[in-house]
Amino acid sequence: MRGAMIYAPGDIRFETLDDPKILNPTDAIIRTAVTCVCGSDLWPYRGTEPTDEPHPMGHEYVGFVEEVGSEVTSVKPGEFVVGSFATSDNTCPNCRNGFQSNCLHREFMSTCQADYVRIPHAHGTLVATDEVPGEELWPGLLAVSDVMGTGWWAADAAEVRPGSTVVVVGDGAVGLCAVIAAKEMGAERIIAMSRHESRQKLAREFGATDIVAERGEEGVEKIKELTGGIGADSVLECVGTAQSMQQALHSARPGGNVGFVGVPHGVAVDGQELFFSHVGLRGGPAPVRRYLPNLIERVLTGAIDPGRVFDLTLPLDQVADGYKAMDERRAIKTLLKP
Amino acid sequence: MRGAMIYAPGDIRFETLDDPKILNPTDAIIRTAVTCVCGSDLWPYRGTEPTDEPHPMGHEYVGFVEEVGSEVTSVKPGEFVVGSFATSDNTCPNCRNGFQSNCLHREFMSTCQADYVRIPHAHGTLVATDEVPGEELWPGLLAVSDVMGTGWWAADAAEVRPGSTVVVVGDGAVGLCAVIAAKEMGAERIIAMSRHESRQKLAREFGATDIVAERGEEGVEKIKELTGGIGADSVLECVGTAQSMQQALHSARPGGNVGFVGVPHGVAVDGQELFFSHVGLRGGPAPVRRYLPNLIERVLTGAIDPGRVFDLTLPLDQVADGYKAMDERRAIKTLLKP
Numbered sequence: 098m099r100g101a102m103i104y105a106p107g108d109i110r111f112e113t114l115d116d117p118k119i120l121n122p123t124d125a126i127i128r129t130a131v132t133c134v135c136g137s138d139l140w141p142y143r144g145t146e147p148t149d150e151p152h153p154m155g156h157e158y159v160g161f162v163e164e165v166g167s168e169v170t171s172v173k174p175g176e177f178v179v180g181s182f183a184t185s186d187n188t189c190p191n192c193r194n195g196f197q198s199n200c201l202h203r204e205f206m207s208t209c210q211a212d213y214v215r216i217p218h219a220h221g222t223l224v225a226t227d228e229v230p231g232e233e234l235w236p237g238l239l240a241v242s243d244v245m246g247t248g249w250w251a252a253d254a255a256e257v258r259p260g261s262t263v264v265v266v267g268d269g270a271v272g273l274c275a276v277i278a279a280k281e282m283g284a285e286r287i288i289a290m291s292r293h294e295s296r297q298k299l300a301r302e303f304g305a306t307d308i309v310a311e312r313g314e315e316g317v318e319k320i321k322e323l324t325g326g327i328g329a330d331s332v333l334e335c336v337g338t339a340q341s342m343q344q345a346l347h348s349a350r351p352g353g354n355v356g357f358v359g360v361p362h363g364v365a366v367d368g369q370e371l372f373f374s375h376v377g378l379r380g381g382p383a384p385v386r387r388y389l390p391n392l393i394e395r396v397l398t399g400a401i402d403p404g405r406v407f408d409l410t411l412p413l414d415q416v417a418d419g420y421k422a423m424d425e426r427r428a429i430k431t432l433l434k435p
Numbered sequence: 436m437r438g439a440m441i442y443a444p445g446d447i448r449f450e451t452l453d454d455p456k457i458l459n460p461t462d463a464i465i466r467t468a469v470t471c472v473c474g475s476d477l478w479p480y481r482g483t484e485p486t487d488e489p490h491p492m493g494h495e496y497v498g499f500v501e502e503v504g505s506e507v508t509s510v511k512p513g514e515f516v517v518g519s520f521a522t523s524d525n526t527c528p529n530c531r532n533g534f535q536s537n538c539l540h541r542e543f544m545s546t547c548q549a550d551y552v553r554i555p556h557a558h559g560t561l562v563a564t565d566e567v568p569g570e571e572l573w574p575g576l577l578a579v580s581d582v583m584g585t586g587w588w589a590a591d592a593a594e595v596r597p598g599s600t601v602v603v604v605g606d607g608a609v610g611l612c613a614v615i616a617a618k619e620m621g622a623e624r625i626i627a628m629s630r631h632e633s634r635q636k637l638a639r640e641f642g643a644t645d646i647v648a649e650r651g652e653e654g655v656e657k658i659k660e661l662t663g664g665i666g667a668d669s670v671l672e673c674v675g676t677a678q679s680m681q682q683a684l685h686s687a688r689p690g691g692n693v694g695f696v697g698v699p700h701g702v703a704v705d706g707q708e709l710f711f712s713h714v715g716l717r718g719g720p721a722p723v724r725r726y727l728p729n730l731i732e733r734v735l736t737g738a739i740d741p742g743r744v745f746d747l748t749l750p751l752d753q754v755a756d757g758y759k760a761m762d763e764r765r766a767i768k769t770l771l772k773p
Contacts, residue, residue: 190665191689196713199689327528342706351529351537357710364706368680368699375534377592377717380710
């Protein structure tokens with residue numbers, strides 16, 4: 098089969114690789130229907146994270162089950178499946194508590210920009226649709242495997258409720274999906290912080306009621322103006338920098354909540370400041386598996402269409418161009434078709 | 436009247452002071468029934484917080500209403516009242532959201548180790564009992580004005596639920612009251628971290644099911660042993676140091692909650708560590724006013740007896756000895772009788 102490998106910053110190659118095989122009785126092999134490039138893939142692409150040796154890339158996938166190990170009974174060959182970027186047995190204490198992305202047997206997927214993928218713990222990781230969905234639904238279901246699940250988690254962690262006032266920090270694919278989530282959870286007001294016109298437009302179409310283009314403390318001042326001087330009930334931090342986290346914490350009202358889903362890089366939270374703000378803070382890798390049945394249903398019924406975050410579609414063999422377009426901010430997110 | 440003043444670290448004096456007067460139509464004057472010394476009073480007493488000029492001390496009180504301003508209608512002279520260490524109008528947006536200790540008009544009480552006290556925003560700060568309670572109930576009601584309210588908030592912020600496994604970090608008066616709160620909220624297992632025999636005993640009497648004497652990572656290991664390797668659902672951090680916060684965060688299970696109520700001194704939380712733990716974190720000065728009706732009722736019916744945290748009772752004019760006893764750890768908490 099063929100798949101993407103990274104050799105060094107900026108150096109993505111599409112190569113012939115060994116076909117994946119069942120290694121454990123809990124594995125499955127899927128044939129990729131569609132896959133994509135994630136914002137977090139840009140960390141090694143830009144050299145912010147080191148690449149010590151060449152390795153495969155990609156952690157988002159939907160596909161057709163090709164083969165299953167002897168212990169996998171929940172999905173079977175031929176079925177269309179959606180999974181999480183983090184595998185889970187879905188039975189350990191952390192899974193039972195709803196934190197499948199902290200499963201005691203978790204593995205982070207890392208070989209998905211390829212024709213075929215081995216899925217460890219397939220039984221607890223994959224959810225099959227009742228029938229094979231139309232191809233027009235694949236991008237939305239692919240989004241569910243990571244960015245939509247992560248946006249949902251941001252809203253859940255920030256305790257968005259019907260009537261809430263919500264701020265979304267970050268206008269990447271996750272931030273845009275967080276707008277969808279806040280809307281679905283009944284938020285009355287959704288303020289998207291974005292300075293890119295095309296993303297502002299999509300945010301509005303997804304349900305944002307207000308746009309704030311300012312950043313940092315200037316952005317916080319705007320939020321305060323829009324919220325009677327108090328701040329927002331829920332703030333969804335979808336970036337992961339020290340600046341975006343400060344912006345999020347300062348945008349929440351006393352006793353409000355910040356859900357943070359951008360992997361933090363160089364973030365330290367001052368204890369005394371957090372204390373006197375009364376703000377609740379929770380984040381982490383999204384427990385996508387917990388949300389899969391719910392989100393798959395919403396996509397299949399057309400209630401949500403997170404597939405719209407893909408504004409560039411390329412054949413899988415042009416994966417390197419997909420990275421380049423996102424790196425140069427010509428694309429929000431690149432869909433790849435084998 | 437007479438009251439306590441601090442002049443310098445270790446220098447508490449009981450002096451004749453001006454009688455407090457109604458300054459604003461929202462004020463009330465109360466005659467102190469009982470008051471006490473707080474663990475946080477030891478910060479200036481020990482010189483950890485500077486004393487730039489002499490000032491009164493004390494923020495915990497129950498008493499009899501002497502006089503009210505023209506706008507105070509909710510309490511009247513002669514009534515027995517319980518209030519919070521933080522005043523609140525109980526009508527601003529933060530109060531309506533349940534965070535009265537972040538009221539837009541908040542003042543922190545600071546003159547309560549005295550015969551008489553002026554209470555700003557009396558209407559939204561004080562709660563009167565239906566009748567004057569027996570003197571044996573005064574210590575419990577006094578505890579409600581701060582340490583019991585704070586212990587309750589720790590358990591609330593850490594989302595203690597029926598059946599929860601709870602860890603309490605800190606065996607001071609607040610930590611002991613946090614044990615009471617966890618028990619009342621239905622926790623199944625309450626692990627108190629304490630190395631003082633008398634406090635371990637009281638913790639057990641309040642509802643602790645297990646005691647862990649070890650601290651730091653050694654203490655965390657013990658917690659893990661007691662919780663199937665996973666950690667606790669809820670951790671109540673009642674100290675406020677960098678070490679106690681680490682201990683709390685590491686004692687929580689993935690996706691668990693830490694409620695932190697010790698004013699943080701030198702605490703910074705690593706964003707990436709918090710992220711991968713999935714732990715929810717919320718703290719702050721307790722919104723005691725929110726809990727007053729509930730907690731007063733529990734004390735009056737005998738459901739809880741937080742007054743037992745007072746293990747030394749002195750006449751108010753011996754307030755300096757009360758500080759000394761707590762500083763030397765001869766007393767958990769000193770009750771003062773005018």
